[in-house]
Amino acid sequence: MTTLHFDEFLKRACPEQDLDWRKYRRASRRRVLERIAALGLTGYADYLDYLQSHPREAGELPNLLRVTVTRFFRDRDCWQELAKDILPRIMARKTTKTLQALSLGSCGGEEPYSLALVWAEYLQPRFPEHSLNITGLEMDPAGLARARQAVYRPGTLREVSEEIKARWFSRxxxxxxxxxxxxxxxSFRQQDLLKDPLPADQDLILCRYLFFTYFKANRLLGASRRIRQALNQSGVLMIGLKEDLGPQAKTLFEPVSENGCFYAS
Ligand SMILES: C[S@@+](CC[C@H](N)C(=O)[O-])C[C@H]1O[C@@H](n2cnc3c(N)ncnc32)[C@H](O)[C@@H]1O
Known part of the structure; x- marks a missing residue:
């Protein structure tokens, strides 16, 4: 029997599923080992064989490997641009006064709550007649429970200004x-983004450090198409500063900012 290391396992298993093996971390390793034990298998090599002969299991690999790192106002400059340029531009193009936004892979709530804070701080005072409905979609019940509790350790707030901390958090x-x-x-909803369709007619979709980090090729193209379909005519996609749409998804969206974080459908 060959003994494989986790990296070697990823290098072999990920390409077949259009996943970028270099992006996965220790937490993914723990979940894979738990799955191997639950199936009664003896190691990574065994599990590779199992994936080959069980397509449904292989289809679940992205969810098994999922990474759950997040924080408030991750990529701080992008949030400023969202507040100053992107959201006012979306509102100017709309005929109704209620906006819909999704946070895909909302984890412990840090990302959708950052959007709610941006709205309360910068947009609501300027546009009192408008409102924004935000939905966080997440498959992980532990993340959803943390989001609903909304109590955070200081590390996840390290990009939050002292003013916002003082105004909107109690220590x-x-x-x-x-x-x-x-x-x-x-509001938060449990949803597997690989399977369930996205709610339609969205003005803003935050898809950061999920599809555009971990997915490649056809898997990424399929996910990008689903996002495009869910956006309305004036809708905007926000991705992470360290992310890239990739060559195929680039054909589906038009950039609306220089930093590469915002795209129109
Ligand atoms: C790396 S975190 C990014 C969180 C946040 N978007 C950010 O940028 O800070 C990815 C999140 O997506 C969730 N996720 C991964 N695959 C998912 C799927 N198929 N359906 C729903 N959520 C998923 C993970 O559980 C995790 O909470």
Whole structure:
């Protein structure tokens, strides 16, 4: 029997599933080992064979490997651009006053709550007649539970300004509790983004450090098409600063910012 290391396992298993093997981390390794044990297999090589003969299991690989790292206002400059240029531009092009936004892979709520904070701080005072409905979609029940609790450790708030912290969080020893008025702006739903369709007619879709980091080739193209379909005519896609649409998905969207974070459908 050959003994494989986790990296070697990823190098062999990921390309077949259009996944970028270099992006996965230790937490993914733990989940794979748990799965191997649950199936009664003896190691990575065994599991590779199992994946070959069980297409449904192979289709679940991206979810098994998923990474759950996040924080408030990740890529801070992009949030400023969203507040100053992108959201006002979306509102100017709309005929109704209610906007819909999705956060795909909303994890513990840090990303959709960042959007709710941007809205409360910068947009609501300027556009009091408008409102924004935000939905966080996430498959992981632990992430959803953290999001609904909305109590955070300081590390995840390291890009949050002192003013916003003081205004919208209450401190209790080593944790920060998000204000109820911000919590109420976001609803969360359990959804497997690989399987379930996205809700339609969205003005803004945040898809950051998920599809455009981990997916490649046809898997990425398929996911990008689903995002495009869910955006309305004036809708905008926001991706991470360290991400790239990739050559195929680039044909589906038009850039609307120089930093490569915002795209129109
Ligand atoms: C790396 S985190 C990124 C979180 C956030 N978007 C950000 O940029 O900070 C990816 C999140 O997507 C979730 N996720 C991965 N695959 C998913 C799927 N198929 N359906 C729903 N959520 C998924 C993970 O559980 C995790 O919470």
């Amino acid at each position: 209790d020893k080593d944790t920060y509790r998000l204000d109820q008025s911000i919590k109420e702006r976001v």
